Amino acid sequence: KLIYTLPFCTIQQAASAGTGEPLQGHINPMLQLANLLYSKGFNITILHTNFNAPKISNFPHFTFISILDNERFSNLSILDFAQSFIFKQDGGDDLRDQLELLLASGKDEPVSCLITDALWHFTQSVADSLNLPRLVVRTTSLYTTIVYASIPLLDDRGYFKLDDTHLEEQVGEFPLLKVKDILKMGIKSKKDPYAELIGDMVKQTKASSGIIWNSFKELEETELERVPHDFPAPRFLIPFPKYFTASSSSLLDQDRTFFPWLDQQPPKSVVYVSFGSISQVEEKELLEIAHGLVYSKQAFLWVVRPGFVNGSTWLESLPNGFPGERGRVVKWAPQQEVLAHEAIGAFWTHSGWNSTLESVCEGVAMICSPLLGDQPLNARYMSDVSRVGVCLENGFQREEISSVIRRVMVDEEGKEIRERMRVLKQKLDVSLMKGGSSNESMESLIHFISSFQV
Numbered sequence: 193k194l195i196y197t198l199p200f201c202t203i204q205q206a207a208s209a210g211t212g213e214p215l216q217g218h219i220n221p222m223l224q225l226a227n228l229l230y231s232k233g234f235n236i237t238i239l240h241t242n243f244n245a246p247k248i249s250n251f252p253h254f255t256f257i258s259i260l261d262n263e264r265f266s267n268l269s270i271l272d273f274a275q276s277f278i279f280k281q282d283g284g285d286d287l288r289d290q291l292e293l294l295l296a297s298g299k300d301e302p303v304s305c306l307i308t309d310a311l312w313h314f315t316q317s318v319a320d321s322l323n324l325p326r327l328v329v330r331t332t333s334l335y336t337t338i339v340y341a342s343i344p345l346l347d348d349r350g351y352f353k354l355d356d357t358h359l360e361e362q363v364g365e366f367p368l369l370k371v372k373d374i375l376k377m378g379i380k381s382k383k384d385p386y387a388e389l390i391g392d393m394v395k396q397t398k399a400s401s402g403i404i405w406n407s408f409k410e411l412e413e414t415e416l417e418r419v420p421h422d423f424p425a426p427r428f429l430i431p432f433p434k435y436f437t438a439s440s441s442s443l444l445d446q447d448r449t450f451f452p453w454l455d456q457q458p459p460k461s462v463v464y465v466s467f468g469s470i471s472q473v474e475e476k477e478l479l480e481i482a483h484g485l486v487y488s489k490q491a492f493l494w495v496v497r498p499g500f501v502n503g504s505t506w507l508e509s510l511p512n513g514f515p516g517e518r519g520r521v522v523k524w525a526p527q528q529e530v531l532a533h534e535a536i537g538a539f540w541t542h543s544g545w546n547s548t549l550e551s552v553c554e555g556v557a558m559i560c561s562p563l564l565g566d567q568p569l570n571a572r573y574m575s576d577v578s579r580v581g582v583c584l585e586n587g588f589q590r591e592e593i594s595s596v597i598r599r600v601m602v603d604e605e606g607k608e609i610r611e612r613m614r615v616l617k618q619k620l621d622v623s624l625m626k627g628g629s630s631n632e633s634m635e636s637l638i639h640f641i642s643s644f645q646v
């Protein structure tokens with residue numbers, strides 16, 4: 193059987209920050225799932241865009257076909273992207289042409305289905321026109337999926353227009369959330385191009401043949417009960433990082449030179465700091481982060497991606513002598529391997545969903561500093577529902593940073609968080625065993641795909 197997956201390595205990543213960054217948070221889960229399905233006996237053909245194309249040599253077992261010469265879109269802002277009918281048009285047409293060729297030539301190995309990132313909403317109409325089932329990969333949590341589906345409602349109730357005096361108030365429709373979480377999502381109205389993009393994504397996810405989340409039942413049990421109401425398609429929850437790490441899909445070179453240093457650090461003594469593949473901070477925020485780390489007197493490993501600091505190449509704005517003996521700064525790291533290292537005591541993260549799930553997979557307590565999009569929702573969930581992290585969410589300020597790091601690394605509170613994380617990780621590990629929820633979800637996905645008439 194053939195399955196066509198389409199990683200989200202498109203103009204979107206450039207669009208997200210205007211920097212041309214690789215949107216690893218979407219590329220990684222698509223390729224992790226592709227690896228997983230391959231290991232279960234499916235053949236995989238990947239249709240991808242030219243811009244930020246995957247490292248094909250890392251996947252000799254897949255067939256790669258490039259479908260869209262999108263270099264010309266690489267300087268678009270997110271808003272331009274969302275408004276860009278050119279992309280939908282060109283992307284949709286190119287995809288349809290390629291799929292038609294593949295369907296015609298696939299007599300010996302018929303095509304089972306198309307699997308795409310939920311944000312590629314226009315692929316639903318392409319799949320429909322070819323009578324091909326389309327499965328959707330939602331690269332974030334069930335909780336975010338539910339909140340995103342309610343953006344029009346939240347707008348109608350006036351949440352996006354509230355001023356700073358309401359930031360700490362609870363959101364009635366989602367009692368877990370505070371108004372500041374909703375505002376941090378980066379939406380001003382349901383008519384924003386970004387909100388419309390999300391609206392299209394929600395609509396076409398509902399229209400899909402099935403939805404796959406990079407998650408697991410025990411993490412989002414309550415949400416799992418709520419989802420059928422909004423998304424009636426069959427649902428599959430599979431924690432991808434437990435099956436394959438994201439290392440082979442990294443578009444940036446991973447530094448490994450710090451491992452001898454990390455190996456020498458005592459167990460649970462190092463804070464790992466990383467804010468994902470697209471977020472950016474200002475120079476003064478970088479300085480606050482650096483000072484906060486030093487003030488905390490804890491050892492740290494900090495990923496500063498080139499492009500992370502708006503207007504700077506890399507670390508030039510930091511004082512001479514930084515990071516000193518207590519810390520290491522690298523441009524990019526094999527994140528999951530780092531999280532699995534026994535020296536790591538906490539993960540200070542932007543709460544991107546992949547980072548969040550990788551932290552749970554490796555049982556590492558989190559300090560959550562969400563910046564945009566789904567991140568504030570993930571952060572709130574981890575700190576208030578799972579209670580395996582604490583929020584550091586009111587900007588970057590050195591005294592607060594050092595005090596939160598010490599709460600998690602040194603104080604009794606940190607021990608309690610780590611214990612809850614240990615229990616959660618144990619539940620996750622059990623879910624992978626025969627009869628466990630993740631294992632069953634994976635088996636039913638395989639069965640579901642195999643059942644498509646070809």
Ligand code: UDX
Nearest residue numbers: 216217220438468469470495524525527544545546547
């Ligand atoms: C984006 C959004 O920001 C995120 O909120 C959304 O859920 C997915 O899309 P990103 O910001 O890149 O993703 O964050 P995240 O989802 O955490 O993904 C980052 C990926 O890059 C992770 O798989 C992580 O392992 C990897 N990474 C990060 C590295 O391989 N090396 C690093 O040094 C840092």
